[in-house]
Amino acid sequence: MAIKAKNLSYSYGKKKALENLTFEINEGELIAVLGPNGAGKTTLLKCLIGSLKPKGELSVLGMDPRKDPRVLEKISYVPQRSSLNLDLPLSVEKVLSMNNVELNLEILKELELEDKMKMLFRELSGGSQQRVLIARALMREPELLLLDEPFNGVDLPTQEKIVEILEKINATVIVVLHNVNPILHAVDRIMLLNKELIAFGSSGDVFKRENMLKLYKTEIPLITCEEGFVHPLYSDHHG
Amino acid sequence: MDKILLSTFLISLLVAISGNLAVFRKASFLITSVAHSALAGVALSLLLSSFGIQQDYFLLATIFAIAFAILASLTSKFSDIDTGIAISFALSMSLAVIFLSQIRGMSAKIWSFLFGDLFLITEQDLLYLTFSSISIVLIFGLLYEKLLLFLFDPEGARVSGINPKLFDAIIVTIIAISVVAVIRSVGAILAYSIFIAPSAIAKEFARSVKQSLIITFVIAMISLMTGIFTSLILPISASALSAFIASTLYLVIFYIKIYKK
Numbered sequence: 001m002a003i004k005a006k007n008l009s010y011s012y013g014k015k016k017a018l019e020n021l022t023f024e025i026n027e028g029e030l031i032a033v034l035g036p037n038g039a040g041k042t043t044l045l046k047c048l049i050g051s052l053k054p055k056g057e058l059s060v061l062g063m064d065p066r067k068d069p070r071v072l073e074k075i076s077y078v079p080q081r082s083s084l085n086l087d088l089p090l091s092v093e094k095v096l097s098m099n100n101v102e103l104n105l106e107i108l109k110e111l112e113l114e115d116k117m118k119m120l121f122r123e124l125s126g127g128s129q130q131r132v133l134i135a136r137a138l139m140r141e142p143e144l145l146l147l148d149e150p151f152n153g154v155d156l157p158t159q160e161k162i163v164e165i166l167e168k169i170n171a172t173v174i175v176v177l178h179n180v181n182p183i184l185h186a187v188d189r190i191m192l193l194n195k196e197l198i199a200f201g202s203s204g205d206v207f208k209r210e211n212m213l214k215l216y217k218t219e220i221p222l223i224t225c226e227e228g229f230v231h232p233l234y235s236d237h238h239g
Numbered sequence: 240m241d242k243i244l245l246s247t248f249l250i251s252l253l254v255a256i257s258g259n260l261a262v263f264r265k266a267s268f269l270i271t272s273v274a275h276s277a278l279a280g281v282a283l284s285l286l287l288s289s290f291g292i293q294q295d296y297f298l299l300a301t302i303f304a305i306a307f308a309i310l311a312s313l314t315s316k317f318s319d320i321d322t323g324i325a326i327s328f329a330l331s332m333s334l335a336v337i338f339l340s341q342i343r344g345m346s347a348k349i350w351s352f353l354f355g356d357l358f359l360i361t362e363q364d365l366l367y368l369t370f371s372s373i374s375i376v377l378i379f380g381l382l383y384e385k386l387l388l389f390l391f392d393p394e395g396a397r398v399s400g401i402n403p404k405l406f407d408a409i410i411v412t413i414i415a416i417s418v419v420a421v422i423r424s425v426g427a428i429l430a431y432s433i434f435i436a437p438s439a440i441a442k443e444f445a446r447s448v449k450q451s452l453i454i455t456f457v458i459a460m461i462s463l464m465t466g467i468f469t470s471l472i473l474p475i476s477a478s479a480l481s482a483f484i485a486s487t488l489y490l491v492i493f494y495i496k497i498y499k500k
Contacts, residue, residue, distance in 0.1 A: 077395045099385060
């Protein structure tokens, strides 16, 4: 078992962010966590890396991240690009190798970054920046990879590339998203989160009218594609 | 003159490290806040000495500067330190005024800490400056990679074994000690422009953090040396001239860049 949570709750002061989450994630699974703004998606990731100390039981790769920082050696975290400080004039090479991380040429090639090493990270496009962040995360050879909104401001070809890589890697992967459609065909399970756990399962299991109403407090049309996956049809304010 | 040249070199070194840390931390106003916190420490030491309790300014100034800098850090998020700085600034400045209002006949001494004088640095001040510079260069050198990682990715740094609160406290402490170390030479009021203007200029050109450190050091050196040599000819304060030169240089470069666009 990669992650086991029982009655996990977290509040920012009096404001509840997560309420009694109970779930299990198996090793090697690719999980999408879906919910509107303020649903607690990033809070959940921060609980998993021990940045926040939730109430309840939590085991990540057999350890409690609140008490045992050794678990962090096995985790890579790709933050939202908006949380990065782009005032620093750092080259792509520097971003990748910071804190003595060894450069992996195979990963650089896979993510088409070899010719961008001398460029400044802040001067790259959104998609290239995201590829650098994912390369940085993969070079740590994690057992658990956490990604916060990796498709924000990223063009379609890069989205497809990211999905292709996430499908291939030998790790448990949790991706936090607003719009699940770019990765829907690749994920093993989808978690619908809006402070509480609304549903957790395959697209056919979770994408139901009542669940979407609970999640977004509004009607979201659902369609089934040719391959049998149920997709939510977002309007712009959900995407 | 040797003493002044050595001081100038050490001040430029501190400006390069702490000025860049403040700019990269998006907390340039922290320099002003810390300088005025140090002033509260100086005021307390003067007040104590007026009661016959001799207390060197450096210790109390350092304690006040670090305490209020950490207060600013602890009361804010990484992305929004302005409010924390404002609160600690108001608190320390009010303490400074309270202490100063109780002191009689020490206006010249207070004036020297407010505006500084590069020509009035004592052996003791130089010792503090040297000790602070060596400590800060060592800490900065040892933690360089981790500091960069924390500043670049404050949310993700934890996964790399970095305690964000501890590293933020280290950054503000480095800034606090640097400002206290130069308060006698450049003064509490002028510290801001001496520290921030060269780093702000470097930010416009640097293609790496190391380049930014070197550019800041060189500009700080040029500003301070020009200020010192000009003050030998004209009866104007060297620190005021240095601050004026650094700030003007930034404005000129800023407008040239805008004009070229």
